[in-house]
Amino acid sequence: MxxxxxxxxxxxxxxxxxxxxxxxxxxxxxxxxxxxxxxxxxxxxxLPMVRKFAARELIAGIWDWDISNDRNHLDAGAAHFFGVDPERAARGMPNVNYFNAIHPDDIARLQAAVASSMRLGGIFECEYRLIRNDRIHWVLARGSCTLDRHGRPVRLPGALIDITHDKNMN
Missing domain, CATH: 1.10.287 (Helix Hairpins)
Structure with a gap:
């Protein structure tokens, strides 16, 4: 389809x-x-899955990272995936506060993808694992980095898509 x-x-x-x-x-x-x-x-x-989902069913959460002030605002769905308080996440926290949930083997790759997007502006995309309740969840993080007129990154909003089902099918 x-x-x-x-x-x-x-x-x-x-x-x-x-x-x-x-x-x-x-x-x-x-x-x-x-x-x-x-x-x-x-x-x-x-969609590379046996069962096709509507886009709305796939989105696990949404974030909006104000890079200039290092405040990453997450909705309740994304906060749940990262294991942080939804109210604190909605108010925004430094981006490093979300790293505890990321699988240690994926952090360097994620940081490289973020750095590339921040350097060039535009699309950010990375698949990585989150550890929640002693279970592994795969997500596809996709967003777009905005640069200011001097080429400095200022904002990176995006969405988390739960791809655990797809990864488990392989």
Whole structure:
């Protein structure tokens, strides 16, 4: 089942808006508009799972990292995955406060992906494991880093997608 990338972006944008993440919703609507400009086959998005899920079912949580002030704001779903208090996460905490939940073998790769996105701006994407209640959960973190006019990273909002099911199928 292939869906146009623009449709997927709009589904996630609606999900973000429902959770009061207006900036992320705006970015996703822009991405949808860009995706609709092209009808090439590579713009189709295929979920690599036996059971196909709606985009809304896949999103485990949303974050918005204010890099300039090192305050990462997470919604309740993302806070749950990282094992932190949802109210504290909503108010924002330094990004390092979320590292305790990340599998130690994945931290360097995650930091490299973040550094690359912050250096160049644009898409950030990384698969990594989170340890919660002595269980491993796989997530795909995807966002977009905004640079200021001097090329310094200022913001990195994004979404966590639970891919544990997919990883367990392999």
């Amino acid at each position: 292939r869906r146009p990338l623009g449709d997927v972006c709009l589904d996630i944008a609606s999900f973000a808006r429902e959770r009061k993440h207006e900036f992320l919703s705006y970015i996703l609507r822009l991405a949808a508009a860009e995706a609709y400009k092209s009808t090439a086959e590579e713009d189709a998005f295929e």
